[in-house]
Amino acid sequence: MNKKVLAIFSHPDDVELMCAGTLSLLKKQGCEIHIATMTMGDKGTDEYSRKEISVIRREEAKNSAKLINASYSCLEFEDVYIFYNRETINKVTELMREIQPAIVFTASPEDYMVDHEMTSRIIQTSCFACGMKNMELNNKSFEPVPYLYYSDPLEGKDKLGKQILPSLYVNISEEMPVKEKMLSCHKSQRNWLLKHHKMDEYILAMKRFSGKRGREIGTKYAEGFRQHLGHGYPQDNILKKILGNLVVVR
Ligand SMILES: [Zn+2]
Numbered sequence: 001m002n003k004k005v006l007a008i009f010s011h012p013d014d015v016e017l018m019c020a021g022t023l024s025l026l027k028k029q030g031c032e033i034h035i036a037t038m039t040m041g042d043k044g045t046d047e048y049s050r051k052e053i054s055v056i057r058r059e060e061a062k063n064s065a066k067l068i069n070a071s072y073s074c075l076e077f078e079d080v081y082i083f084y085n086r087e088t089i090n091k092v093t094e095l096m097r098e099i100q101p102a103i104v105f106t107a108s109p110e111d112y113m114v115d116h117e118m119t120s121r122i123i124q125t126s127c128f129a130c131g132m133k134n135m136e137l138n139n140k141s142f143e144p145v146p147y148l149y150y151s152d153p154l155e156g157k158d159k160l161g162k163q164i165l166p167s168l169y170v171n172i173s174e175e176m177p178v179k180e181k182m183l184s185c186h187k188s189q190r191n192w193l194l195k196h197h198k199m200d201e202y203i204l205a206m207k208r209f210s211g212k213r214g215r216e217i218g219t220k221y222a223e224g225f226r227q228h229l230g231h232g233y234p235q236d237n238i239l240k241k242i243l244g245n246l247v248v249v250r
Contacts, residue, residue, distance in 0.1 A: 005101055006146075008038070008104065011038070012037050012074075013189050024178045033065075034073070044189060068182070082115045094139050105149050107150065116154075151223070168237065169223070170243060227239075
């Protein structure tokens with residue numbers, strides 16, 4: 001059974017906020033974990049240059065991935081310039097064909113930031129395009145289409161404030177220490193918020209939201225997802241198969 005997992009999100013720290021607990025659980029079940037970001041998070045600062053922050057955040061993302069023995073790669077796009085176009089789709093599809101994941105996690109199709117929404121759309125297409133022989137890419141096509149799961153949007157709401165409810169929850173109560181550690185690797189972001197909020201809002205907000213999702217299924221902490229169930233995508237729930245009772249389907 002193919003147990004390769006790719007979590008591909010827009011910015012460094014998106015993975016940690018949205019699905020690090022689930023990735024840690026999958027790792028324990030023998031999955032091979034790959035983390036990728038579309039950008040280096042080059043605008044996520046008010047004290048460093050683009051070049052400086054890119055170096056800092058690449059290191060932070062690598063350190064975080066190491067904690068669950070995951071690989072890390074960046075597709076080298078820029079914050080707020082993630083476009084749904086030929087170049088982007090080809091680059092993402094090449095990465096997917098290189099890894100050949102069985103399971104893909106990405107951002108919510110509705111979210112607070114267009115970067116996230118674009119990434120979500122691009123990943124939807126790239127999952128499908130993995131098997132298209134006429135794509136004229138270097139890496140060979142493969143089948144079947146990976147299982148695709150969308151994470152929660154930030155704070156669980158879309159840009160109009162509407163709550164987005166997950167269709168499945170993963171109980172990550174036991175994984176909270178590693179999720180917190182992974183997020184803490186993103187020191188530049190943590191310090192940025194610390195400066196603005198005068199409190200450790202970065203970690204607190206993550207715990208608050210994981211706690212809210214946890215309460216919804218009667219446990220301490222959870223992460224929420226929705227599975228892409230459009231035509232051509234796998235219809236069964238492989239997460240439930242691998243993680244068993246830790247997955248609650250709604
Ligand atoms: Zn982000």
